[in-house]
Each structure stands twice: as structure tokens, then as C-alpha cells.
Amino acid sequence: xxxxxxxxxxxxxxxxxxxxxxxxxxxxxxxxxxxxxxxxxxxxxxxxxxxxxxxxxxxxxxxxxxxxxxxxxxxxxxxxxxxxxxxxxxxxxxxxxxxxxxxxxxxxxxxxxxxxxxxxxxxxxxxxxxxxxxxxxxxxxxxxxxxxxxxxxxxxxxxxxxxxxxxxxxxxxxxxxxxxxxxxxxxxxxxxxxxxxxxxxxxxxxxxxxxxxxxxxxxxxxxxxxxxxxxxxxxxxxxxxxxxxxxxxxxxxxxxxxxxxxxxxxxxxxxxxxxxxxxxxxxxxxxxxxxxxxxxxxxxxxxxxxxxxxx
Amino acid sequence: xxxxxxxxxxxxxxxxxxxxxxxxxxxxxxxxxxxxxxxxxxxxxxxxxxxxxxxxxxxxxxxxxxxxxxxxxxxxxxxxxxxxxxxxxxxxxxxxxxxxxxxxxxxxxxxxxxxxxxxxxxxxxxxxxxxxxxxxxxxxxxxxxxxxxxxxxxxxxxxxxxxxxxxxxxxxxxxxxxxxxxxxxxxxxxxxxxxxxxxxxxxxxxxxxxxxxxxxxxxxxxxxxxxxxxxxxxxxxxxxxxxxxxxxxxxxxxxxxxxxxxxxxxxxxxxxxxxxxxxxxxxxxxxxxxxxxxxxxxxxxxxxxxxxxxxxxxxxxxxxxxxxxxxxxxxxxxxxxxxxxxxxxxxxxxxxxxxxxxxxxxxxxxxxxxxxxxxxxxxxxxxxxxxxxxxxxxxxxxxxxxxxxxxxxxxxxxxxxxxxxx
Numbered sequence: 001x002x003x004x005x006x007x008x009x010x011x012x013x014x015x016x017x018x019x020x021x022x023x024x025x026x027x028x029x030x031x032x033x034x035x036x037x038x039x040x041x042x043x044x045x046x047x048x049x050x051x052x053x054x055x056x057x058x059x060x061x062x063x064x065x066x067x068x069x070x071x072x073x074x075x076x077x078x079x080x081x082x083x084x085x086x087x088x089x090x091x092x093x094x095x096x097x098x099x100x101x102x103x104x105x106x107x108x109x110x111x112x113x114x115x116x117x118x119x120x121x122x123x124x125x126x127x128x129x130x131x132x133x134x135x136x137x138x139x140x141x142x143x144x145x146x147x148x149x150x151x152x153x154x155x156x157x158x159x160x161x162x163x164x165x166x167x168x169x170x171x172x173x174x175x176x177x178x179x180x181x182x183x184x185x186x187x188x189x190x191x192x193x194x195x196x197x198x199x200x201x202x203x204x205x206x207x208x209x210x211x212x213x214x215x216x217x218x219x220x221x222x223x224x225x226x227x228x229x230x231x232x233x234x235x236x237x238x239x240x241x242x243x244x245x246x247x248x249x250x251x252x253x254x255x256x257x258x259x260x261x262x263x264x265x266x267x268x269x270x271x272x273x274x275x276x277x278x279x280x281x282x283x284x285x286x287x288x289x290x291x292x293x294x295x296x297x298x299x300x301x302x303x304x305x306x307x308x309x310x311x
Numbered sequence: 312x313x314x315x316x317x318x319x320x321x322x323x324x325x326x327x328x329x330x331x332x333x334x335x336x337x338x339x340x341x342x343x344x345x346x347x348x349x350x351x352x353x354x355x356x357x358x359x360x361x362x363x364x365x366x367x368x369x370x371x372x373x374x375x376x377x378x379x380x381x382x383x384x385x386x387x388x389x390x391x392x393x394x395x396x397x398x399x400x401x402x403x404x405x406x407x408x409x410x411x412x413x414x415x416x417x418x419x420x421x422x423x424x425x426x427x428x429x430x431x432x433x434x435x436x437x438x439x440x441x442x443x444x445x446x447x448x449x450x451x452x453x454x455x456x457x458x459x460x461x462x463x464x465x466x467x468x469x470x471x472x473x474x475x476x477x478x479x480x481x482x483x484x485x486x487x488x489x490x491x492x493x494x495x496x497x498x499x500x501x502x503x504x505x506x507x508x509x510x511x512x513x514x515x516x517x518x519x520x521x522x523x524x525x526x527x528x529x530x531x532x533x534x535x536x537x538x539x540x541x542x543x544x545x546x547x548x549x550x551x552x553x554x555x556x557x558x559x560x561x562x563x564x565x566x567x568x569x570x571x572x573x574x575x576x577x578x579x580x581x582x583x584x585x586x587x588x589x590x591x592x593x594x595x596x597x598x599x600x601x602x603x604x605x606x607x608x609x610x611x612x613x614x615x616x617x618x619x620x621x622x623x624x625x626x627x628x629x630x631x632x633x634x635x636x637x638x639x640x641x642x643x644x645x646x647x648x649x650x651x652x653x654x655x656x657x658x659x660x661x662x663x664x665x666x667x668x669x670x671x672x673x674x675x676x677x678x679x680x681x682x683x684x685x686x687x688x689x690x691x692x693x694x695x696x697x698x699x700x701x702x703x704x705x706x707x708x709x710x711x712x713x714x715x716x717x718x719x720x721x722x723x724x725x726x727x728x729x730x731x732x733x
Contacts, residue, residue: 059412059415059416060391060394060395060416061394061395061416061417061418062416062417077729079722079726080701080704145567146507146564146567146568146572163563163564165563165564165566165567166567167507167566167567168506168507168564168565168566168567168568168711169566169711170566170708170711170713250509252509253509254508254509254510255509255704256507256509256704256707257506257507257566257707257708257710257711258704258705258707258708258711258713259704259708260711270700273385273387273388273391273392274387274388274696274697274700275412275694275696275697275700276391276412276416277697
């Protein structure tokens with residue numbers, strides 16, 4: 001009798017142990033479950049839906065009608081798509097290096113100056129555009145740039161400099177938009193660089209200085225390599241933001257004059273909500289997704305490599 | 312056991328709190344039916360003007376009316392998003408370019424079964440609601456044509472009369488384009504016309520009127536192809552392009568500003584002889600902001616004929632409306648002689664319904680009443696938004712000097728015909 005009881009107790013504790021082990025193993029999944037569900041619902045499913053709708057004639061309200069690869073073949077005839085693709089790449093190529101270099105220079109200068117009224121003011125002033133609404137920013141820039149009576153043109157007039165047609169000249173409008181974007185984003189990336197610079201142990205730079213390294217050498221051989229992970233993040237974040245640029249251009253130029261400032265996201269928006277051609281809009285969106293994915297994969301591989309090199 | 316009990320109790324409590332009956336119990340007010348109305352801003356403080364009119368209908372029909380003023384900037388997009396998400400209005404306001412898409416997707420109700428014989432006699436612009444095989448709207452905003460404004464003082468200073476033909480217009484514009492302060496730079500312009508609008512709305516004054524004056528049109532009669540790249544279209548485009556590149560009578564920032572901005576920054580301050588925009592801008596912009604400006608109005612120039620754009624925007628009954636009869640009743644109430652008389656007292660416009668007194672701009676009354684055939688709305692053709700948007704971009708390229716008139720129009724026509732053939 002006693003033996004049987006002992007056996008039963010042993011069996012019970014074994015079972016409990018098994019459940020505990022199972023619960024223990026499943027615990028991480030319980031924690032990540034809700035977030036995974038959200039990610040799956042709002043990120044993964046829309047991607048598959050977008051791929052599905054790109055093979056249909058779909059106008060948001062009516063039932064989608066399967067049309068094969070017709071939307072993709074239409075891309076080849078779509079001159080606006082070609083212009084938007086070209087502009088998006090030009091925009092990215094212009095904005096990313098400029099904002100990266102500018103934010104790095106500003107961050108290095110601020111860190112080297114230490115804490116003072118001036119640096120605090122500069123930091124604040126640089127960060128104001130980041131927290132300002134893009135629509136508001138666009139309206140302000142439109143007032144600043146538009147027409148003979150605009151403040152910027154009045155200054156140029158006083159200096160007797162020919163006033164460019166900032167938003168109306170198709171050869172310069174994209175560069176103007178790049179400039180505004182760099183001005184808007186630099187503050188954010190500057191903060192990232194400041195954080196990166198603060199993380200660099202001082203003894204590295206001090207040791208280099210003891211060895212006779214000048215300011216430039218310290219920056220080039222010590223600071224810059226140690227900032228690689230931050231730079232990779234700044235570059236790829238900037239790249240994805242540039243590929244997705246929309247609100248500034250939508251408010252300021254609408255992609256014009258002509259298609260000179262048309263971007264992929266604006267073209268997607270116009271097709272989906274103005275032309276009510278959501279199937280085609282998703283086709284263009286898939287092309288954008290492809291580019292963004294390539295950027296993300298490259299970034300990930302760079303980060304992996306950097307981690308093993310730096311740390 | 313305790314845990315299971317707690318779980319069951321929680322579920323019961325949650326169900327009890329969120330059940331519809333309970334919700335109804337807590338908010339046990341008498342549930343009124345609600346009608347949602349979306350309108351664009353027709354004038355200033357529209358909501359304040361509409362509120363007493365809506366209140367009359369609310370009290371008479373025990374219904375709640377929710378009015379939302381949607382800004383013009385992304386007007387049609389808001390409709391698309393609203394309808395797609397089931398959050399659209401019961402009563403909407405649409406302009407010609409919007410109709411084809413929304414009719415094709417079945418979002419707008421055909422009003423034919425709701426209309427009586429008296430209605431056809433009552434509403435002045437009712438024939439403009441007939442489109443695509445049905446009656447899809449009742450005019451609410453009409454007879455506000457695009458007009459050419461001219462500065463009387465500048466015209467007198469160059470010794471010219473009010474222009475009648477394109478030739479007169481060019482001659483006056485060239486004479487008026489001058490360096491007044493003699494600093495070596497031109498500071499007075501012939502025609503302050505803006506080509507910088509981000510979207511196609513400025514075609515209304517920059518293109519349609521001139522095209523009609525040249526004898527052209529947008530669509531062929533069967534609405535299956537476009538005709539704006541024919542001889543008349545090319546003549547119109549060349550006339551517009553020449554104003555910049557041959558006669559140089561447009562201000563240098565013509566590609567950056569809209570026509571409304573041009574009116575405010577250039578014509579209003581007396582820096583140009585001509586400008587072109589809606590006739591309502593006379594009272595709403597020029598008289599208010601530039602009271603000393605001595606200006607006159609030309610309804611249309613004459614080339615092969617006369618013509619200018621005047622929209623007939625409509626109130627529409629949305630297919631998603633739960634109680635369509637009730638919603639249509641509100642449309643009729645809003646457009647009634649009494650309601651429109653009240654509305655136009657605040658926003659002066661020509662009458663919409665018979666029996667309404669003329670409360671519009673007195674300077675325009677004679678023009679509107681005697682030259683009815685001159686101003687007209689667009690023909691509602693398929694793929695309107697896409698076609699007009701593409702055409703606008705092409706004309707912008709032409710005005711920027713990147714393309715010839717023929718190249719721009721041919722490309723827009725090729726795109727349009729491809730769409731129409733689908």
C-alpha cells in the first residue's frame with residue numbers, strides 16, 4: 001500500500017515537473033505572443049494582401065478582380081512611375097549623404113565644445129524641425145520660397161542676386177526639397193551621433209593624443225571607426241525615410257511642376273486615393289517594398305559584420 | 312478552483328459591461344437617427360451658416376444632423392477613404408471630376424425615383440445632375456464662373472480698351488509689361504497667371520475657358536476618346552505658352568504660384584493688368600484685401616467663340632445612407648428656396664432654385680443672367696481625375712519650357728485614350 005502511494009506521489013511530481021518544464025519552455029512564446037500577433041496582423045498580412053491586390057483590378061470598394069500581371073506590365077508604360085522612380089533615387093542619393101555628414105559634423109562640434117549655453121541653444125534649434133509637423137513645415141517653407149514677395153527672395157533682391165524660381169523651376173525643385181528634408185532630419189541624426197560619441201571611451205582618444213595624433217587623426221582613425229554602428233543606422237534609417245518621403249512633397253509641390261518632384265510614395269497615394277486604382281497603387285508599393293527590403297537586408301548584414309569587428 | 316472561478320466571473324462581468332443592452336441602458340437616451348453631411352468650405356464659417364438650416368430639419372423630423380466641413384486639399388481622397396471604411400457620409404457634395412469614379416463604384420445613388428415633376432421645374436441646374444445614365448446630383452453651387460480681372464488704371468495708362476479677342480489680350484499684356492520704377496527690371500506684368508498649383512484644379516481657369524474659346528473640347532461626343540490635342544487644343548496651348556516664351560508677359564514666379572496666390576500677390580497690389588480666377592474672388596479676396604484696387608471683370612474673351620468654366624457642384628445621396636428617404640429629404644430642405652436664400656445671404660451667389668432672389672455680386676448679375684450660354688461646367692466623362700491630372704502635369708511641363716504644345720497634348724491624349732479604352 002505504502003509503495004503504491006509512494007509510486008503515485010512520484011508519478012504526480014513527475015507530471016508536475018513535465019508541465020512546469022513545458023510552461024518554462026513556452027514562457028518566452030507567451031511573452032512575445034501578443035507582439036507577434038500584432039506584427040503579423042499589421043505588418044505581415046498587409047504585405048501578402050498588397051502582393052495579392054497587385055494582381056487585381058481593385059478600387060477599394062468593389063470586389064477585386066484578378067487580372068494577372070497586367071498591373072506590372074502597365075508599369076513599363078507608366079512615364080510617371082519612371083519619373084517617380086528616378087526622383088526617389090536622386091532624392092535618396094542627395095539627402096542621405098548630406099544629412100549624415102552634416103549631423104556628424106554638428107554632433108562632433110557640439111561634443112567637442114562640451115556643455116555651454118551656445119551648444120544647448122544649437123541642440124535645441126536643430127531639434128525643433130524634428131518635432132515640428134511636416135505639414136506646418138511645408139506651409140512655412142512655401143511662404144519662405146514662393147514668389148517675389150517671399151522673405152528669402154526679398155533678401156536676395158536686396159543683395160542684387162537673381163531670385164531662383166525655387167518651387168517652380170523643374171531643374172532645381174528636387175534639390176530644394178532635398179535641402180528642406182536635410183534641414184528637418186539633421187537634428188534627429190545629430191542626437192544619435194551625440195549618443196554614439198558619448199559612448200566612445202575617453203582613454204582611446206587620450207592614448208592617441210599621447211602618441212602624438214592630431215585632432216583630424218583622432219577623428220579619422222579613432223572616432224569615425226568607432227561610430228560605424230551609428231553611421232550604419234543613420235545611413236539606412238535615412239535611406240528608408242528618403243525612399244518613403246511623402247508629406248513634404250505632397251504639401252509643397254504635389255510632385256510638380258510636371259513630374260519633376262514626383263516620388264514613388266506620392267505616385268502610390270495618387271493612384272490609390274485620387275485615381276481609386278488601388279490594385280495598381282499596390283503594384284508600385286511592392287516595388288518600393290522591394291527596395292526597402294534590400295536596404296534593410298544590407299543594413300543587417302553590415303551591422304552583423306560591424307558588431308564582430310568592433311566589439 | 313479559485314482561479315477558474317475568478318476567470319469565469321471576469322468573463323461574465325466583461326460581457327455584461329460591454330453588451331449592447333447594457334450600453335443602451337447606460338446611455339438610455341432616446342436614440343435618434345443620425346444623418347452625416349460632408350461639405351467643402353464654400354465660404355467662411357459655413358458651419359455657422361448651415362447650423363440653423365440643419366436644425367429646422369432636425370426638429371421637423373426628429374433626426375440628428377452631423378455636418379462636417381472637409382477641406383478642399385484632399386477632398387476626394389477623404390470620400391474614398393470614408394466610403395471604403397464604411398464611415399462615409401449620407402449626403403455628400405461632389406464636383407464634376409469626382410462623379411465617374413464614385414458612380415462606377417456604386418457609391419452614389421440615382422435620384423430619379425426620389426424626384427417629383429415639381430422638382431424638375433424648381434431646380435435651375437437640375438439638368439446638370441443627369442450623367443452616366445442617371446440623375447446623380449442636385450446643383451448647390453453654380454454660376455460662379457472663371458473670369459478675367461483687369462486693372463482699370465493700368466488699362467487706361469496704356470491707352471487701351473477692354474480686350475475682346477486673344478489678339479487684344481496679347482497686345483494689352485505686352486504694353487502693360489513694364490519696368491515702372493526704372494531699375495532695369497520689369498515690375499509690372501501683363502497677365503498674372505499661375506501654373507504652380509500642385510493639382511489640376513487650376514485647369515478650371517487656365518485651360519478650359521481658352522480651349523472652348525478656340526472651339527475645342529476635352530472629350531469627343533462618345534466619351535471614348537479625348538480631343539484636346541486637336542487643332543483647337545494645340546492653338547490654345549500655343550497661345551498660353553507664347554504668353555511666356557514669345558511675349559514674356561507672365562511674372563517670373565508664374566510656375567511657383569497658384570492663380571489664387573497670383574491674385575493676392577500680384578494683381579491685388581496692382582502689379583499686373585490681368586489675372587484669372589473665380590468670379591466670387593471679387594467679393595471674397597479683392598474687395599476685402601485690396602479695397603482701393605480699381606478693377607473690372609471680363610467673362611470671356613472671344614476667338615472662335617466665347618466660353619468660360621463655371622462648375623455646377625452637386626449634393627449627392629450616398630448609397631451607404633441607411634435611411635435614403637430621410638437623407639433625400641434633407642437634400643431637398645438644404646436646396647429649398649428658403650434655405651438657399653438664407654445661405655446666399657452669407658455667401659453671395661446666384662440662385663439655385665426658382666423663386667430665390669439674386670443675392671450674388673451685383674457686378675456679375677447682368678453677366679450671369681444674360682450670358683448663360685457662355686459659362687459652363689465640364690462634361691462628366693470617365694476617368695476624369697486621372698485625365699485632368701495628367702493633362703495638368705503635361706501643361707506644366709509645357710509652360711516650364713520642357714515640351715512643345717503638341718508634345719504635351721499628344722502625350723496627355725495618348726495616356727487618356729489608353730485609359731478610356733480599358
